[in-house]
Amino acid sequence: MEFSVKSMDRACLAIVVVVSLVCGYISVSRAVKEKRLIEQENELLAKRTESLALAETRLQRLNWLLASTRSELGVLKESIPDSAKMGRLLKRLNTFVEARRVVLVSLQPLDPVPERLYTRIPLHLILQGSFVDVYRLLYDLETMGRAWVMEKMQITRPGIEQPCRVDLTASVFAR
Numbered sequence: 001m002e003f004s005v006k007s008m009d010r011a012c013l014a015i016v017v018v019v020s021l022v023c024g025y026i027s028v029s030r031a032v033k034e035k036r037l038i039e040q041e042n043e044l045l046a047k048r049t050e051s052l053a054l055a056e057t058r059l060q061r062l063n064w065l066l067a068s069t070r071s072e073l074g075v076l077k078e079s080i081p082d083s084a085k086m087g088r089l090l091k092r093l094n095t096f097v098e099a100r101r102v103v104l105v106s107l108q109p110l111d112p113v114p115e116r117l118y119t120r121i122p123l124h125l126i127l128q129g130s131f132v133d134v135y136r137l138l139y140d141l142e143t144m145g146r147a148w149v150m151e152k153m154q155i156t157r158p159g160i161e162q163p164c165r166v167d168l169t170a171s172v173f174a175r
Helices: 005-079 086-099 131-142
Strands: 103-109 118-129 148-156 166-175
Touching: 086 131, 103 131, 118 131, 131 148, 131 166
Parallel strands: none
Antiparallel strands: 103 118, 118 166, 148 166
């Protein structure tokens, strides 16, 4: 069998076409694999971005909760100070008594009672004045920003023309 130039050209042409097709297939399959990898990475990045945005939202919420808790803690620290600060307390009590036209007959601090987290300082007060003025004074004390607990109260009025007499035991607190 003799090979002719024509058949040799055909064989070479067939080899070139087959090699081109194989190289094209290999190139296309690599490109498809690369495209799939890029799509997977993009999906992964999208999921991570979404979870990052969710985490950021949660972090903002936690920061807001932390700030509100800090402000509540500040209010609590003001209502139960580190020391009794009795001078400031008595000065404010005197201001309220004068503003409400109530007579402070007696103020007697009782022995402090140590508790687990704070010290309770009972105060025994005797007040005289109209019922409305005494009521407003008690409201002022409860809303003054310092923790007051009214423990025992007795209101008497000897006669219709006489002012009310209030015998009150209240506690303030210190840490």
